[in-house]
Amino acid sequence: MFRYFIISAVLAILTLLYFFNPEGSVFHLKCPFFVLTGGYYCPSCGIQRVIHNLLHFNFAEAFWYNPFVFIISPYFILLIITTWFDPKKKMSKLKNFCYNYKTIIVFLVVMAIWWIIRNVFPVFYIS
Amino acid sequence: MKIVKIGRSRLNDVVIDNPSVDEMHCYIIFDDNGKYSLINSSVNGTFVNGLNINREVALGENDIVRVGDVVLPWKSYFCNAPAPVPDPEEKPSNFLVWAILSAVFCCVPFSIPSIVNAAKVDFLWNNGRYDEAYSALSRAKTWFWVSFAIGIIFWILYFAGLFSEILLYDDSYYYDDFYY
CATH class of the missing domain: 2.60.200.20 (Tumour Suppressor Smad4)
Structure with a gap:
């Protein structure tokens, strides 16, 4: 029951992002951190543009909007699949890898470094 | 025997x-x-x-x-x-996915304690510290809801402001200089 709700919500979001380009649009979700700190980026700023470009297969542009999300997305998809879409528990070794304490620490450290870098060197500029 | x-x-x-x-x-x-x-x-x-x-x-x-x-x-x-x-006690369900989702989609600063605590749940449970694992799980959930609530409230206010601006937009404003 819950599973169908999640799948339909995700499909709805993907459909919206496919047809409407978040770039320059006012109607998409704005990052609270970006607005409230007056312009400092959070680690996931630009994720909607990344998803939009991935759906249109523009991988180069998707990468430049948010490299961190682009690279972490396989791990993220793996996390979701091993948690909710694995009833026969065939992927339990992968699941243990995803949930391992060390993996999470690496993820947090990389996220923190990315957070600092993108605010200090605004190479990956998004408005 | x-x-x-x-x-x-x-x-x-x-x-x-x-x-x-x-x-x-x-x-x-x-x-x-x-x-x-x-x-x-x-x-x-x-x-x-x-x-x-x-x-x-x-x-x-x-x-x-x-x-x-x-x-x-x-x-x-x-x-x-x-x-x-008594029933054998099963490992509590893992909240990590929700914690990371809240970091990506909602307010990042408040999701970090959620992620850290969710990771601790697994670690503590496997080491036999079951009480601490349960309390780490409840902390992870609390921080998740904090981050989620801040994100939702922010977006409601944002969209409310946006739509009120659209609805209240007064076209005659720009003609003040030219309208004698």
């Missing part, structure tokens, strides 16, 4: 239907001297107080035995009292 066979297969004395438990996972023996010992016959290991035992170990009264994701109420297997055997 009493031997209790534990595993997923129905040939066992204690059958545990959980995919993380082996068909014939382990045996607990109560010998004629009144001592308990545990023999592991599984591939993935049997854990006593968080430590993976090699093959055989003596069990003390207060030792905690875990097979896969399940903690066994093993002492009750040897009581002859007709009281019902």
Whole structure:
């Protein structure tokens, strides 16, 4: 029951992002951190543009909007699949890898470094 | 002497239907001297107080035995009292995915404690510190809801402001200079 709700919500979001380009649009979700700190980026700023470009297969542009999300997305998809879409528990070794304490620490450290870098060197500029 | 066979297969004395438990996972023996010992016959290991035992170990009264994701109420297997055997305790569900989702989609600063606590849940539970694992889980949930609430409130206010601006947009404003 819950599973169908999640799948339909995700499909709805993907459909919206496919047809409407978040770039320059006012109607998409704005990052609270970006607005409230007056312009400092959070680690996931630009994720909607990344998803939009991935759906249109523009991988180069998707990468430049948010490299961190682009690279972490396989791990993220793996996390979701091993948690909710694995009833026969065939992927339990992968699941243990995803949930391992060390993996999470690496993820947090990389996220923190990315957070600092993108605010200090605004190479990956998004408005 | 009493031997209790534990595993997923129905040939066992204690059958545990959980995919993380082996068909014939382990045996607990109560010998004629009144001592308990545990023999592991599984591939993935049997854990006593968080430590993976090699093959055989003596069990003390207060030792905690875990097979896969399940903690066994093993002492009750040897009581002859007709009281019902308590259910084996399963690992609490993991909140990590929600924590990371809140970091990506909502307010990042408040999601970090959620992620850290969710990661601790697994770590603590596997080391046998079950009380701490449950409290880490509740902390992870609390921080998740904080981050989620801030994100939702922000977006409601943002869209409310946006739509009120659209609805209240007054076209005549720009003609003040030219309208004599």
